[in-house]
Amino acid sequence: MIIDCDVHHTRKHVRELLPYLPEPWKTEIAKYGERKMNAGILQQEGGMRWDTQPPDGSPPGSDPAHMREQLLDRYNIAYALLSGSGHHITAIPDPDYATALVSAWNDHTIAHWLPQDRRFKMSLWVAHQDPAAAAREIDRLGGHPDVLAVWFSSTTRIPFGHRWFDPIYEAAQRHNLPIGIHPGQGGAMLAQPAPTAAGMARSYLEWHVGVSQLYMAQTANLILEGVFERFPQLRFFLVEGGIAWLPHLMWRMDAHFKGLRQQAPWLKRLPSEYVADHIRLTTQPMEEPRQARHLLQIFEMLDAERLLMYASDYPHWDFDAPTALPSGLSAHARERILYDNAADFFGLPARLRAPDREGRV
Template sequence: MTQAQTEVEHRVPSTERVAVRVVDSDVHPMPRQGRLTDLIPEPHRSKYFLSHHVGDTIVYDAPDYAHSYAMRIDSFPTDGEFAGSDPDLAFRQLIIGAGSDIAILEPGLRMARLPEITQAAASATNTWLAQDWLDGHNNWHERWRGSISAAAEDPDGAVREIEKWAGHPYMAQILIRAEPRPAWGDPMYDKVWAAAVRHNLPVACHLSRGNYETLPMPPVGYPSYNHDFMVTYSLLAANQVMSMIFDGVFDRFPTLRIVLVEHAFSWILPLMWRMDAIYAARKPWLEIKRKPSEYVKDHIKFTTQPLDYPEDKTELTRALEWMEADKILLFSSDYPHWTFDDPRWLVKHLPESAREAIMFGNGIKTYGLPDTVPVLPGQVKVF
């Protein structure tokens, strides 16, 4: 039995601490089968979740999807549960084996057609995450940080969830979805931004898959397959960035922090150029107070996964330097998905001058994390 396994069984953190060198901003825990049902508040549990069958909404053509559902095969626990459902297995693979020091947990939350239904699912998800991952038994090592799931399309309900969980010592951010309409610059969301600012929590947005007309739709209509659907999420994020900037969200909430998770990031460079050009040409007609690129660098972060990796590595290096990646990027692994980026691999593709900021510095600052954690015998060190 390894030292790491002994520590897991005894649940005893070390009194010695070590500097945080990797903050993983995108890790996906999963509830065990049937775990959320009893946590969903009534009447939504009986009227919707126990009687409403939800099927797939779009073809998902990830490699080997039929066998492993786009997950790492080794991330499925031996008890037959789904990948990411076992905190101890995730701890051994991600923290001990891959070297992440702190991991931001971002549970999946499918957007329902009715806002109150999505909010009910969010409520259950928050309770499950607190009880099954962030409790003293499963977070004895102090490496997990949670997300407060909220349905922004129901602002009052979202604020109730934020107020309920904001004081939890291991809840590090608020988690919403990008699909709801109208765009985030609309004042209807101001209650959500105000709650985030009040509790000094960043608001993260993770790509998701809604139902029916809640799917993000490009101007030419719904995509046919997963590959073009995934690309549209960058377009969706770009629209939300423009909406927040040009509609004055960051002027109304000057300390608001936004994290765009798994929406890629290379597109932000030409978008900043374009927005700044429009700003220069139409400044007399605009009410925002600064260049759009300045709002991006001060208020918005992007995760590294998925990494757009050109054949010529020097092209990536130049793009990272031009966009000042040391100011806007957060490392993410996307564990336990098949697209998992090992931090030991990712760090090699970053400009040396930006490595510390991207791998842990920006994460510590964005999420308000400690800069040390208890020592774990046998943990891999990334750099």
């Protein structure tokens, strides 16, 4: 049994959103389609697996039956967390439009996806350009039994530790929903003017390689700005950002905090201790060192048996099957990463274990 923490679903056509949109956005999208955020970066090569297009020619990730056959059944997925494909939305400067669009996305997922298979669960999209509106969206749908998380795109001008986002965090904590952060669209740069520490990336390749920088900065900001002291039950999981950067960041935060703790007086523990209690990573895409033993060392350094959760990134080009986990992992670690860690994190049923010789499970 496996829990997949990042499955990108979409619509066959933008017209499917129209019944869930208020005016004037309904008329606008019917006439012009969705607003796009491009910055001269070729992104098509960062597209979908060639074999994920459904037989009827609709977009990859738009057909529940095809996804069921190609992902859920093939890999024994017990739960698939639907994460959408609108990561450009939080780069759009118009907060009213973005809020209306994510609400339509959420309603479409509830109506068109959740009834198709009990294994489908959903992330609740919010537009964090307007934290008050985002909190209302969490209150509107956060009690739905198949909503497992709130979903953020990384496209933002304001780092996530800033108190600007506190209304969202209050609502997420109130509903006991962790927040997933996913990389924003590579070309969606208006709300994220410097997607790398060096500035604007020239290509999708460069942007994709540098995604870990975003997660390092956001993780440090969340912890050092005291988010988890203000919201002690709040949790985050970081999707598609790699994993090898986390040990380095924890060591560096702890060492610097010991000398500069007066600059973060609200922290009551070492920064790395907040990571252990409040932050999880997903597997895809894992680093690929030349020697497999080095990846196992990274797993040990970041305590992967507790902090790592499986994600496939279906149907994208860099999809990882469950077999992508390093072969040298123990059976216990593999089970925790593929199922148990996510079950604990999202409050899903525990994995059914085979009885031992005495009939105990």
